[in-house]
């Protein structure tokens with residue numbers, strides 16, 4: 247199914263191999279996809295890439311012991327000016343909470359006043375993630391696939407966070423997210439089975455769900471997503487680092 251829309255699909259959290267070829271990228275067309283990396287080593291491999299649909303992230307995945315071990319504040323500090331998006335970072339139910347906390351807090355310290363979007367993983371360790379965020383607030387934070395209860399959603403929203411949501415989430419979880427704070431994602435490939443997303447950037451099933459939940463047409467849902475992206479990108483300053491194509495798209499949106 248497709249909708250005739252002016253705005254291309256927007257996917258704020260997907261995983262794409264750092265050695266993906268131009269032929270593999272071509273089917274993604276004009277999509278706007280934030281492609282996470284999982285380690286500084288992986289990020290090093292993509293920093294020079296110019297892939298029209300992809301905005302690569304600088305990641306240190308909390309569920310990967312090797313990524314945490316390899317982390318150093320100094321390396322991260324040298325790398326982040328090359329990225330508009332940091333992700334994915336955060337905390338995970340597996341592994342040492344102490345190590346994850348130290349790395350995540352160090353990343354948030356390094357990013358204070360930096361014009362970036364930060365895609366945060368919080369599976370199984372939501373409260374520790376929110377503790378860290380409240381101590382070091384940042385206007386570019388996006389909690390990805392957030393499974394918090396209503397109190398935790400409220401707490402995160404109070405700290406200024408946005409939320410990237412996908413079609414594998416329940417209606418209840420989607421309804422909980424404030425209208426002006428959600429962004430679309432696929433988390434490709436890990437949500438593939440549940441969302442039938444065969445490619446990153448396939449947010450049509452999600453847009454259909456949201457259009458029912460929020461009683462909007464799919465084109466309005468997509469426009470809302472871009473307005474939310476514009477708002478967080480403006481507040482955080484990340485718009486200055488985003489590819490010109492995306493900044494231009496955001497500039498054409500209606501103000502309200």
Ligand SMILES: [Zn+2]
Pocket residue numbers: 259260261282334433
């Ligand atoms: Zn992810």
